[in-house]
Amino acid sequence: MTQGDWQHDVLRELRQDAAAGEPPAHDQPGLSPSTAPAASTATPIEPRGDLPARSAGPFPQAGQGSQQPAVPAAHHPQLPIVTPESMRTIDPRLARAMGHPLQGDSMARRSGRSLRKLTASASQEVAEETRLARLVQQPVTTGRVIAVTSIRGGVGKTTTSALLARTFNHYRHDPVLALEADAALGTLPVRLGAESVRWTCRELAQILTPSMQLTDVTGYLVPVADGGWLLPASQGRVGAPLGTPTYRTVSLSLRRYFAVTVVDCETLPGEVARTAMDTAHARVVVAPMTAEGVGGTRVVLDWLARLPHSALATTVVALTANSPDMTLDLKAATAHLRETGVTVVALPYDRHLAQGGPIHTAQLGQATRRAATSLAAEAMERAVRVR
Numbered sequence: 001m002t003q004g005d006w007q008h009d010v011l012r013e014l015r016q017d018a019a020a021g022e023p024p025a026h027d028q029p030g031l032s033p034s035t036a037p038a039a040s041t042a043t044p045i046e047p048r049g050d051l052p053a054r055s056a057g058p059f060p061q062a063g064q065g066s067q068q069p070a071v072p073a074a075h076h077p078q079l080p081i082v083t084p085e086s087m088r089t090i091d092p093r094l095a096r097a098m099g100h101p102l103q104g105d106s107m108a109r110r111s112g113r114s115l116r117k118l119t120a121s122a123s124q125e126v127a128e129e130t131r132l133a134r135l136v137q138q139p140v141t142t143g144r145v146i147a148v149t150s151i152r153g154g155v156g157k158t159t160t161s162a163l164l165a166r167t168f169n170h171y172r173h174d175p176v177l178a179l180e181a182d183a184a185l186g187t188l189p190v191r192l193g194a195e196s197v198r199w200t201c202r203e204l205a206q207i208l209t210p211s212m213q214l215t216d217v218t219g220y221l222v223p224v225a226d227g228g229w230l231l232p233a234s235q236g237r238v239g240a241p242l243g244t245p246t247y248r249t250v251s252l253s254l255r256r257y258f259a260v261t262v263v264d265c266e267t268l269p270g271e272v273a274r275t276a277m278d279t280a281h282a283r284v285v286v287a288p289m290t291a292e293g294v295g296g297t298r299v300v301l302d303w304l305a306r307l308p309h310s311a312l313a314t315t316v317v318a319l320t321a322n323s324p325d326m327t328l329d330l331k332a333a334t335a336h337l338r339e340t341g342v343t344v345v346a347l348p349y350d351r352h353l354a355q356g357g358p359i360h361t362a363q364l365g366q367a368t369r370r371a372a373t374s375l376a377a378e379a380m381e382r383a384v385r386v387r
């Protein structure tokens with residue numbers, strides 16, 4: 001299928017969604033109801049003439065969009081969309097209270113590791129890392145979407161999404177997007193180190209048109225310091241929740257620009273989370289290392305097994321410990337989840353992650369980095385399998 005045909009399919013789906021009826025996005029505060037058009041009738045935005053053409057490959061190289069303008073390149077003078085104010089992600093007074101980032105590993109563990117570097121197991125570790133890196137780097141012909149969700153809040157969805165987005169950016173040379181689909185005052189911008197946010201899914205749902213180029217689109221996204229892009233769901237205010245049609249519009253339209261999109265979803269069984277899980281190429285279900293967390297996740301896996309398109313075969317469980325006092329036996333928990341046929345990757349407790357705030361890759365514990373790479377490799381393996 002050509003990219004053009006694919007775009008037509010997307011637009012047809014979007015029109016069906018608009019006809020089916022979420023209140024149009026312009027009914028929300030911040031946009032002028034009298035002037036903002038519905039997504040399906042939006043004035044096409046002219047791509048800027050002086051921007052470089054996209055590369056011949058399926059995805060432009062990551063650096064290509066990095067010369068982004070302060071004002072979005074594609075902003076057309078006639079486009080009746082009000083530019084949102086830039087909002088800080090953390091109040092400066094709280095930012096001062098955060099203190100220095102901790103190292104994920106203790107001093108004892110770090111010095112033990114430097115001694116071990118001299119042994120034979122070090123070369124095995126390097127071989128394993130190379131194997132995982134190859135899986136993460138697999139080429140894709142069309143954009144792959146990996147949705148991250150859980151059955152409860154506060155278990156590590158956003159942390160896992162941020163780790164995945166960082167890992168894909170680290171290993172891949174094509175563009176990667178971190179898409180926040182949790183309007184409940186999500187924390188993905190903070191975790192990815194964004195100091196401020198402006199455009200959100202809601203506006204982008206109206207602005208995106210098939211004629212836009214990557215450089216036009218990235219003008220509306222937040223560049224992440226370690227590489228890649230972020231689209232937040234909200235500006236960190238209590239407001240209208242993200243609707244399913246908005247999610248579909250944004251995720252379907254953006255996937256043609258990004259080799260990998262990692263979606264930080266709301267908690268199941270929210271409608272947006274279910275849509276995201278259903279439409280993604282691969283899924284990551286985050287389960288906390290507690291008896292009720294693992295038990296509840298098993299129920300979700302049984303639900304996924306009943307979905308069409310072999311949803312379970314493209315699902316990975318991230319078993320997270322967000323406290324050092326988790327006592328559940330890892331082997332027993334993993335075995336219980338594996339009975340459904342899914343792969344389980346344990347994401348260990350990490351002091352740097354527990355601290356909250358921006359994630360600095362260099363501060364992460366070694367086991368955390370390894371687990372993040374394994375998780376990205378497992379998710380990518382599954383995402384590329386699906387057409």
Ligand SMILES: Nc1ncnc2c1ncn2[C@@H]1O[C@H](COP(=O)(O)OP(=O)(O)O)[C@@H](O)[C@H]1O
Nearest residue numbers: 153154155156157158159322348349350353354
């Ligand atoms: N592997 C981990 N080690 C230590 N703390 C973690 C880990 N994963 C998550 N956390 C902590 O758990 C809390 C909730 O994580 P978060 O990713 O925001 O969850 P969710 O998005 O599911 O609500 C955060 O305070 C975070 O610091």
Ligand SMILES: [Mg+2]
Nearest residue numbers: 157158186187
């Ligand atoms: Mg979250």
